[in-house]
Amino acid sequence: MGDIVCISHLRWDFVWQRPQHLLASLSKYGRVLFVEEPVTRPGLIEPYLEVLPGHSAEDVTIVRLIQPTLKPGWIGHGNPLTQATYTQLLREYLYEEGFSRPVLWLYTPLGLDFIEAIPHSFLVYDVLESLAAAAETTPGLAEKEEKLLRQAGLVLARCTSLYEEKKLFNSRTHLLAGGVEAEYFAPAANLAQFTQPRELVGLKRPIIGFYGVIDDRLDLPLLAYIAQARPDWSLVVVGPISRIRQEDLPVAPNIFYPGMKGYDELPAYLAHFNVALIPYALNEATHYYSPNKALEYVAAHKPVVSTPLQDVLALYTPVVRVGRTPAEFVEQIEDALRESPEDRRAGEDRLLALYTWESLAEKAHRLLEANLEITGD
Structure with missing residues (x-):
């Protein structure tokens, strides 16, 4: 060459x-x-x-x-x-x-x-x-x-x-x-390697989590629906706010916003997620979006649930679960919580091998x- x-x-x-x-x-x-x-x-x-x-x-x-x-x-x-x-x-x-x-x-x-x-x-x-x-x-x-x-x-x-x-x-x-830098996120599969971030101390489990920029790509009504439908879950949304107002964010007793975190802090939060989310709306802002964080979540061997983004459907299913409606999204999270890590492992490893x-x-x-x-x- x-x-x-x-x-x-x-x-x-x-x-x-x-x-x-x-x-x-x-x-x-x-x-x-x-x-x-x-x-x-x-x-x-x-x-x-x-x-x-x-x-x-x-x-x-x-x-x-x-x-x-x-x-x-x-x-x-x-x-x-x-x-x-x-x-x-x-x-x-x-x-x-x-x-x-x-x-x-x-x-x-x-x-x-x-x-x-x-x-x-x-x-x-x-x-x-x-x-x-x-x-x-x-x-x-x-x-x-x-x-x-x-x-x-x-x-x-x-x-x-x-x-x-x-x-x-x-x-x-x-x-x-x-x-994906799989080796960077892989340690998050072992909860014992990380001290629990202070914002997560005392939260009810399961913790359903997302990290990334909180902006106009996120499906905020979906987050509100999840929190209301399952008040016994803790919904943790990690990241800085951009292009939307603080008051636009859904508020509920079981939604938590720890704020912006450094790249080096993300594995500690991910380690404590029971299910990781890609809760993006289907709109102009996400038309060309390819959610690499799906691979980061998978590298930590976390179950992942996403909205039906084009790249998720084309590249990451069935390892990444897809919910096409708010009700189906909640059902997919419930199924993911019941699934054993061993059942996912072979598919996760095959997916990661394609995207190093x-x-x-x-x-x-x-x-x-x-x-x-x-x-x-």
Whole structure:
């Protein structure tokens, strides 16, 4: 496969997510150069290319253009102020480092200008999200994405909705869903490993739990229904509130909101869940949503009940139970409480094996190799 030059709108050292997981795994096949958006730096005389080692990935190198400006600000890829300079410095760096016709891997259509500037053997577009909302405020974005979709030798889509949408532009589009750090959440299967979080002390069991951002994706009437239908259950909803008001949240004696918790705290809460929930509404906010937390719950060997989100139905059933109505959702929780962990274990292990980041990177590698053979590169 050779070396990869990735053009990304995300920072490598910000939040560790899909690009970092996939590219770190793919770096065993060749060098990975991760090209970030420019960084502004007031008081600088000349622009230059900053080169840094990739955090937690030995064979990944980060490059970013450091651009002189009068004041700090955001500059994206493709900006007329910086693109010509960035292209020139990047081409010089690639020549000096011996990058000969690498695979060009894009995460943003704003990196389109690099395609003609960088000689490459193959073009990959990994689609993370729908750009419909961003296109309303970014002139030309939709046209750039369509051009990128049609040019790419391989298009990877993060969820089934994106796959169905993007394959209309390119027959070489494949679903590559999100993965899970199973080893991080696996200890939550053993309750004895964790001190009970203070907000959970004294709560009646069973504890029916959710963690994540509490926003307009959540089916708040469903949460209210569960609490009212089963007052002997404790419903714990962990996470920060966003895009909705505190007063919008359902209130009941058996609903508890511990608030925002750090990533390192989540396994302790998950360990104390008897059933874990994916209680999302079916609306515009969830149309392109793929709930990776389902895999996190499964990694802790917790029974999981979800609303009928498209990716849950396509990818995670029957391991993840689905309730299509509030009454059915409660019934599924009751069935999950009665089920023995041993009955679920084989299915959970098979599902997790499909969605480790290593296995997903291997799938991406196979797809890339197969398409390289077709094109003869």
